Amino acid sequence: MSGWKVDILTIFPEMFPGPLGSSIAGKALERSLWSFEATDIRKFAHDRHKTVDDTPCGGGPGMVMRADVIDSALSSISEIGDRPVVYLTPRGKTFDQKMARDFADGPGIVFVCGRYEGIDERFLDVHKPHQVSLGDFVLSGGEPAAIAIIDCCIRLIPGILGDGESLLEESFERGLLEYPHYTRPQVWRGRSVPEVLLSGHHKKISAWRREQSERLTRNHRPDLWSTYTAQQ
Ligand code: ADE
Numbered sequence: 626m627s628g629w630k631v632d633i634l635t636i637f638p639e640m641f642p643g644p645l646g647s648s649i650a651g652k653a654l655e656r657s658l659w660s661f662e663a664t665d666i667r668k669f670a671h672d673r674h675k676t677v678d679d680t681p682c683g684g685g686p687g688m689v690m691r692a693d694v695i696d697s698a699l700s701s702i703s704e705i706g707d708r709p710v711v712y713l714t715p716r717g718k719t720f721d722q723k724m725a726r727d728f729a730d731g732p733g734i735v736f737v738c739g740r741y742e743g744i745d746e747r748f749l750d751v752h753k754p755h756q757v758s759l760g761d762f763v764l765s766g767g768e769p770a771a772i773a774i775i776d777c778c779i780r781l782i783p784g785i786l787g788d789g790e791s792l793l794e795e796s797f798e799r800g801l802l803e804y805p806h807y808t809r810p811q812v813w814r815g816r817s818v819p820e821v822l823l824s825g826h827h828k829k830i831s832a833w834r835r836e837q838s839e840r841l842t843r844n845h846r847p848d849l850w851s852t853y854t855a856q857q
Contacts, residue, residue: 632664632733687742
């Protein structure tokens with residue numbers, strides 16, 4: 626199997642694999658179910674000071690990453706093939722489980738991680754990367770967002786999760802949040818596990834879980850709940 630392939634353009638290649646070297650992603654990495662290469666953008670700087678950024682034209686705070694340097698770094702990636710080039714930015718389309726599935730179904734991703742105020746707009750005009758955001762907040766750079774997105778996609782790749790770990794039951798798969806979970810002890814601090822879960826009655830358990838999923842979604846995520854009810 627050739628595996629799901631990730632390239633990351635970054636000025637902090639040492640941030641990878643970071644947390645992706647542990648747990649599910651780490652095991653899958655060892656099994657070569659996915660692979661990554663972090664490319665240091667600084668290596669493609671055109672001057673001996675290795676400059677990757679400059680002051681914004683028109684003035685203002687912060688620094689802007691140079692289009693020519695990132696362009697050279699992107700050109701160095703071998704076999705982009707059908708992989709989407711993803712630029713991580715708060716102005717991008719919000720990442721969600723559906724986007725994760727689409728990425729996981731493909732051959733991998735090439736990430737461009739910006740720092741500072743962002744990157745020169747002309748790079749975006751020329752390469753038209755997918756612009757993706759993790760949410761309405763500002764990170765200090767794209768790297769933590771790339772790590773979160775990779776983590777989310779890897780667990781969707783066939784063969785990565787064991788048989789016991791069903792993806793269909795989990796949050797967002799059917800437009801609902803996942804139902805609550807319980808384990809031993811049967812009574813803890815005077816609170817019992819719901820009776821129905823101990824009944825062994827699979828139909829009743831399913832019905833209860835469904836009700837709970839609906840209740841949690843209605844209470845915690847009215848936005849998801851409206852979409853869900855509109856589709857029923
Ligand atoms: N870079 C900075 N903030 C970001 C965000 N919210 N999502 C993705 N990339 C980012």
